[in-house]
Amino acid sequence: METVRIQMPDSTTVPVRLLPGIDRQPARPDRLQPVFVLVPGLGIPAGYYEPVAAELAGRGFDAAICELRGQGDSRPRPSRHSRYGYQELVSVDFPAMFGAVRDRFPDRTPFLIGHSLGGQLGVLYAARVRGRLGGMVVIAAGIPFHRGYGQRGAGVLVGAAALSATANLVGFWPGDRLDVGGFGRQSRVLVADWARSARTGRLEPTGADIDYGERIARLTLPVLAITLAADELVPPAAVEHLLATLPRAGITRWTPPTAFGHNEWIQRPTDVVDRIIRWLHDAG
Numbered sequence: 001m002e003t004v005r006i007q008m009p010d011s012t013t014v015p016v017r018l019l020p021g022i023d024r025q026p027a028r029p030d031r032l033q034p035v036f037v038l039v040p041g042l043g044i045p046a047g048y049y050e051p052v053a054a055e056l057a058g059r060g061f062d063a064a065i066c067e068l069r070g071q072g073d074s075r076p077r078p079s080r081h082s083r084y085g086y087q088e089l090v091s092v093d094f095p096a097m098f099g100a101v102r103d104r105f106p107d108r109t110p111f112l113i114g115h116s117l118g119g120q121l122g123v124l125y126a127a128r129v130r131g132r133l134g135g136m137v138v139i140a141a142g143i144p145f146h147r148g149y150g151q152r153g154a155g156v157l158v159g160a161a162a163l164s165a166t167a168n169l170v171g172f173w174p175g176d177r178l179d180v181g182g183f184g185r186q187s188r189v190l191v192a193d194w195a196r197s198a199r200t201g202r203l204e205p206t207g208a209d210i211d212y213g214e215r216i217a218r219l220t221l222p223v224l225a226i227t228l229a230a231d232e233l234v235p236p237a238a239v240e241h242l243l244a245t246l247p248r249a250g251i252t253r254w255t256p257p258t259a260f261g262h263n264e265w266i267q268r269p270t271d272v273v274d275r276i277i278r279w280l281h282d283a284g
Contacts, residue, residue: 001050004100014074014093016100017046017065019057026107034134034280035062035108037101041116041140042194043175043184044263045072049115052269059277062105066097068118070187078187080171085189086205090125098129109134111280116140116234116262117194123242124203127215135222135283137276140231140262142238143245144194145201149235160198167191201241213245222250222283224276229259252279 002018025033036056038049046067053063069089070078098110111134114122119141126133142148146157167173167188175184183191189206197203203212223246227239243251256271265272 001053002104004104006096006100008069008092008096012069012074012076014069014097015046015067015072016097017050017053017067018101018104019053019063019065020105021057021060021062023060024062025060032134032280032283033108034111035064035101035105036137036276037098037110037112038063038065039112039114039118039122040066040068040071041118041263042068042186043071043182044115047072048263049266051267052113052273055269055273056276059273061277062108064097064101064104066094068121069093070190071184078172078185078190082172082187083189084187085193085207086121086124086203087193087207087209089190090121090128090205091209094121094125095129111135111137113137113139113276114141115266119242120197120203123216123219123245124205124212126219126221127212128210130215130219133221135224135280137224137226137279138239138242139226139265139272140228140234140239141225141242142234143201143203143241144198144234144238145241146198147201148237148241150237156198160195164188164192164195203245216245217247219246220248220250222252222279224252224254224279226272226275227253227255228262228265229255230264231260231262233262250283252282254279 005015046065049065056063067074112122119138146153149156173186173191
């Protein structure tokens, strides 16, 4: 696996892992040939997704894993000086990382696989680059709107407010010291964006330079939405809340027969990859 380290304008470095498919076939104009670009969840390092990339590569597909800023091997760690949130990730980091993928696999069409927060960010990025993605897979990804959590809704609302307030007080979310939700250490702006979605049910990045809601509503790309049966973090209602923002997309829903929790599928990705490949053939 090759790793390319990208330096952002503010000197942040963000690595992209690149894995060519085994026995990959040359590009053909009559056949859709993707490179799958994996985007992690909140607090999950990119290296954790290597089993998924390896499974895809073993089936002959090129794969890449993007590190989210401030996580895993990205440097520096979030601090009081960090001012990035959803907007900076999808308008600055993603274009640079997808550019590295395009340089390495110039004859492939990018398909984004977003897990959890990576699914939210994938939808926002797709709204910015309309037509440049072949499709999108969202896994255990939703909008954590408190009204979709039933009796736990009040706890989600209060917890989101507490996370944001703590991050503002400290200057960043100290997830390396307060292991709440497994979010890891994060920028206070990023935490505020997540907390806002829990409060309002909308994806409204701080400092947005476009109307994301309007752009997302016009997306027509194919989407495979995978809901995990034992996922307590992202229940079906949260997934459906995200999908409701995509009224024109071609959405396929699927729940694996194994009752995976939020992260369990990553280490046992065979069934999920099987379904992604079947969906790809149907979409193509």
